[in-house]
Amino acid sequence: MGISERRIRQKEEVRNNILATAWQIVREEGWQALSIRKIADAIEYSVPVVYDHFVNKECILLEFAREGFCLLGRKMAQAKGKHADPAAQLRAMADAYWNFAFKNKEYYQVMFNLGIPCAEAEACTCLPEKINFRTLVGESIGEIMTNSKRTDISVCMKSHTFWSVIHGLISIKMMRTSDMHDDLNKLVMEDAIEGFIKNLT
Amino acid sequence: MGISERRIRQKEEVRNNILATAWQIVREEGWQALSIRKIADAIEYSVPVVYDHFVNKECILLEFAREGFCLLGRKMAQAKGKHADPAAQLRAMADAYWNFAFKNKEYYQVMFNLGIPCAEAEACTCLPEKINFRTLVGESIGEIMTNSKRTDISVCMKSHTFWSVIHGLISIKMMRTSDMHDDLNKLVMEDAIEGFIKNLT
DNA sequence: TTACTTTTGCTAACACTGTTAGAAAAAGTA
DNA sequence: TACTTTTTCTAACAGTGTTAGCAAAAGTAA
Incomplete structure (x- = not known):
């Protein structure tokens, strides 16, 4: 029937x-x-x-948060795929993250600024592949770090730092109405990422 | 009368x-x-x-946000005052910022997570001196940068980065319930600051 | 003390919010 | 046609921020 x-x-x-x-x-x-x-x-x-x-309003928000994490994951995977060099991959992923945030402010807000426990959403796996931006970044960082002798800090911790740096720059830019010019902001971000990459080895 | x-x-x-x-x-x-x-x-x-x-509820929140920025400014000024070396000052200020955020979660939330236009509050000047954490950080950064030949990026931009790095780490830690251990988180922060300082020259 | 004015404070409402109990209507089944 | 299940709605509960307008208290001047 x-x-x-x-x-x-x-x-x-x-x-x-x-x-x-x-x-x-x-x-x-x-x-x-x-x-x-x-x-x-x-x-x-x-x-x-x-x-x-x-079941409630939060579930609707959570749905969008999940969507946002999937979209971000895809964008970053796509950006990463264009490069073979791990440093170039990190730069491209940072750029993709930055562009995602400002081209999809509503997504970024529901993902991070609406008090939703993002742990689960963040760990979402997008079909067809398990795309998760923490692991995406981790792989590139791992490649760079295996060639170095830094043993005081782990790949996981460095991934966390990578994410935090970009997120910090974005969330501060988002809440300040009249800040620096957009181009300058992006320049600051790129400089921060460059410093981060240098500090990996 | x-x-x-x-x-x-x-x-x-x-x-x-x-x-x-x-x-x-x-x-x-x-x-x-x-x-x-x-x-x-x-x-x-x-x-x-x-x-x-x-006049409305937001004004009450704003009052607390202002209080928070003043308190943070004082804590950072105090931490900075204990050192003469600008790099040590930056480390101490980062540490003070970190401790402030987690010892005063309510303040930190109203300052950054409640959608209040923080520009004015952030620029608040605490008596007796004009304590503003952006300028506090800027001075130390300026000292380090005058001894270097970096002309591609300004002190103001580097101050912005310094703030963003710490804020990013804090705000991510705050929204994730079960994340890394506290000690590890602080280690990550210290490593990030160390990298930031290196990247100044 | 009385009459008047100003300040202060309250009741009660408006226009919203998320959420749910319970009844009515529609759809499907025997 | 009679019964059951599913769907859908009305109406309410318990909150929220905010404000109009009136009553009471306090201060002032005669």
Whole structure:
């Protein structure tokens, strides 16, 4: 009987509709403007229907956070793939991370600024390959570090630093309205990454 | 006539009471639990009285953010004062910043994670001296950079990087529940600062 | 002390939020 | 047609920030 199949399909459709509508609201009015009632109004259903698909509002946010981590992972994998030299790979990944953050502010915000426990989302594995930006960075760093004699610090810790440096620069730039010019900001980032790479060996 | 003086004094008292009560709520239940009604209940006044002292809730948060920036500035100035060598000053200031963040999570959150335009608060000048952590860091960095031949990047930009590196490490550590051990995290931070200092010359 | 003015503080509401219990309507099954 | 399951909605609860407008208290001048 294809009835239950159709039902599942229709339910999925409503779910996608909820997410698409939510995303539109966020893009137009920002995260703080997103409410269950607004979504319900827009999809022309009553409020409890939204709760049939997501146990609460945070689950909706988490969905976008996961999407964001997947997208970021793909972008970084793509950037990395264009280079063979591990240092060049790190530079390209930093650049990809930077561009992702500012071309997708809404994603970046839900990933890091909305108080969602990001550990799980961050560790998400995007099909077809297990793309995780921590491991992506770790591989390149590992390559560079095996050629050096630094034993005081691990690859995992250096990956953490790499991430922190970029995230710090981005999150500070994002919260300050009138800061340095964009070009200067990117220059600062590139200099920081260059220093990081030097400090690996 | 001392009547109006007394009135001002009493009004100030209520204001301080509001802030003290708000701070207690935040320490006990976190920022998201802070509401005007809870404050009003605790100080045994009605809700609109709170609005006689603060035009809105954000103003209360801003007050704490300012306090936080002052406290941080003092801590860093104090740490810096213990050393003459600019590199040692930077290490000490990074350490002070790190300790401030984790010993005063509530302050750090309101300063950076609550979506408050921090530009003004950050630029706050604490009496008696004009203590601003950007300039504090800038001075030490300037000293090191005048002895070098780097002309591609300015002291201001390097100060920005210094701040970003530490902030990045802190804000990532803060949002991840079970991450590396505390000692390892601090080690990572110290390594990052060491790399930063090396990259100044 | 009385009459008037200013200050102070409160009640009650408005317009929202996330969330859920329970009833009604629609759809599918025997 | 009678019954069951699924779907959907109305209406509420318990909060939130914020404010209009009125009552009470305090201070001032006669």
